[in-house]
Amino acid sequence: MADESVEKVAAPVTEKGEYEEFCEKVNAISSPLASRKLAKKVYKLIKKASKKRENLRQGLADVYKAVRHNETGIVILAAGFGLGNVTPIDIYSHIPALCESKDIPYVFTPSREHLGLAAGHKRPSILLLIKKSDEYGELFDEVRKTIEELPPPQ
Known part of the structure; x- marks a missing residue:
């Protein structure tokens, strides 16, 4: 008999x-x-990367340390939305500047809940x-190229 208390984590889907x-x-x-199109590819990439722990760094402290x-x-x-809004934004406002100084491409998605779901968690994720x-290198390169082509922040 299957354990009914274990919930299946839903995929991030938006109309x-x-x-x-x-x-x-x-x-x-x-x-x-x-x-929306890029976010869908990003979520797909996160889902593939989350299969192996060494491919994905999660959370402010871990990502900050890795970039440093x-x-x-x-x-x-995560750009913040609704109940899962990233407040205060000072928590992670230094990350884009750090990424620029290290030549690491970055992008915001509108929902921290969707980042968490894409990574296979029930909890939201901000970073x-x-x-x-090699498992998802082609998708990684495609997403990276698309992010690098986005207009720079004002």
Whole structure:
């Protein structure tokens, strides 16, 4: 008999109108913000990277330490929305500048709940570092190129 207390973690799914609504409620420093299409690819990449612990750094302290120690990859930040809003934004407002100084591409997504779900958690996540792996190298390169082509923050 299956254990009914174990819940299946849902995938981050949003309709077009819902995604646009999320984007209207992001915090002031959320630039560059991922389009719905890019966010979908980012969530797919996170899901693949989360299969092996060494491919994904999660949380503010872990990502900050990894970037300071010159680990490379792509940094994904939650722009904040609704109950899971990232407040105060001073918690992670220094991360984009750190990424720029280390030449690490970064992008904001509008929902920290979706970042957590993509990583396979029930809890929200505000910050992730995805490291390149042979298992998903093509998708990683595609996402990295798209992020690098986004207009720089104002």
